[in-house]
Each structure stands twice: as C-alpha cells, then as structure tokens.
Amino acid sequence: MSEYLSVLIFAVTGAAIVLFTFFISKLIRPHNPYPEKGVTYECAEDAIGDSWIRFNPRFYIFALIFVIFDVEVIFLFPWAVAFGELGLFALVEMVIFILILFFGLFYAWKKGVLKWV
Template sequence: MVFAEAAALESSVSLVGYLALFVGIGLVFVFVNLLVGRFLRPDNPHQEKGEIYECGEPTIGSSYVQFDLRFYIVALLFIIFDVEVAFFFPWATVFGKSEQLASLADAEQAVASGEVLTEDAQRLLLEMGVAEPTVPAGGELAIAESAKTLSLITLIDIAVFFVVLMLGFFYVWKRGDLDWVKAVVNERRRNRAPSAEA
C-alpha cells in the first residue's frame, strides 16, 4: 500500500516536472525570439508610424476615438462562455472513463482470473492516472463501487460548475449587460411604469 502511494506521488511529481519544463522552454523560446527581433529590426522612428492603422483607407476625423463599451462587453461575455467549454473536456474524459469502468465491472469483465485485471480495465485505470492498476480487495464489486462514486463526484462537480456559470449569466442578464442599447431599454421601462400604475 505504501509502495503504491509512493509510486503515485512520484508519478505526480514527474508530471509537474514535465509541465514546468514545458512552460520554461516555452517562455525561453518567446523571449529569445523577442530579443532576436529587437536586435535585427531597424530603428527608424517616423511620425507616420505613430498613426493608427486604418487598413489603407484615408482617415476621416480623428483616429483616436473610444470604441463603444458595448463591443467590449460582448467580447468579454463571448470569451467567458467560450473558455468555459474548455473546462468540460477534462470532466467528460474522467466521467466517461469511470462510467466505462463501472460498466465493465458490472458485467464482470474487469477481472480476468482471480487477481489479474483484464486489458480493458488496466487501460482505463492507466488512462485515469493509476500508475500500477491492481485488483482491490473487494474485486469487481469494489471496482464498480469506486467507479460509480467517481462518476457521481464528477457529476456533482460539473453541476456546481454549471450552476455558478448560469448564476453569472443571469446576473449579467438582469443587470442589462446583454441589452445592446441600454438607453432604449431603460426608456421603455420608464414608459411602461406609468401605464402599469394607471
């Protein structure tokens, strides 16, 4: 038991080490390219280079205008609701593999003979991060129960995530941030209020 925990810890440490190595090499690569570009590009400041790029069209009026805040709000909301989709993939992977493992154990196809896991069960456990998959003390019943527990935990986890996400969405909606022109919406509300009282 202690050996299995030590092996799992060693596996986690090596995974974090590889991740840190990857991030470090990526940062070095970015900064080396920026440094090479700094030394190789010509330094020729010019007044026209300070102008805002207008796609080849002659500018009409000042090009230093502030964009309407509505564009930023829509872009921010899109990014928030688009990025959250990335959080569904790890959850779906763990949930799917735990459901597969539970169905294997329920069909009594997880343990081949006595103390040996089938290839499918070993593969699923390895993909879920178990360093050395072995048959637990309870056999297939223990495998099925632990896989179903993991499925339930992941289901609760994504439900909480989704509820928090929807609460944020309803808050933004209630505040009126999804209304393209707030002034028009506020005026409609004011016009409706006296007629409702009468």
C-alpha cells in the first residue's frame, strides 16, 4: 500500500509548491486594483449579462456517447491484461462486444448526432 501513499503525497506536495509560489509572488508583486481592472474582458466591449448561462446541448450528446465508450474501455483493460491466458473464447466475446457498440455508434452516425451543427 505504501506505493499508493506516494500518489497522495505527490498530490499534496504539488499543491503545496504551487500555493507556495503564489505566496512568494504575493510578497513581491504590486497590488493596485481599480474598478476598470475588474471588468470582464471582452475585447473592449462591455459584457452583456453573465456568462453563467445555458449551453449548447451538442456537448451533452458527445459526452453521452463518450460515457458509453469509456465504460467499454473499462471492460477492455482487464481483458487486455489477461488476454494471453484467456485464449479464443475471450477474443470472440470481445469482438462481439466491440461490434455491438460500433453498431450503436453507426446508428448515432446515421441519425446525424455526430454532426456538429
């Protein structure tokens, strides 16, 4: 388990070093805010409204297809590791599995989901 401890320690160390550089920079940098500096940057135009708004659902559909494929990949990882011992049965199974998923991708493709606009 001590190997996995290194991951935690690296995360904490990395964050600490980044925060430390922020702190060093805070000590030596000037601090002179005035209202114009805090305005949202939009190429010299005044921003109209917030940007916390509803967004294009295209991203949502791509995310949905991604989730399906990502779950497939999670199944593929143990299969790939144990492939040497499993033999023909696992190979046929996995080819069928991938083909079923590609049937889904093909369906989405024909439905026009993969077009951007």
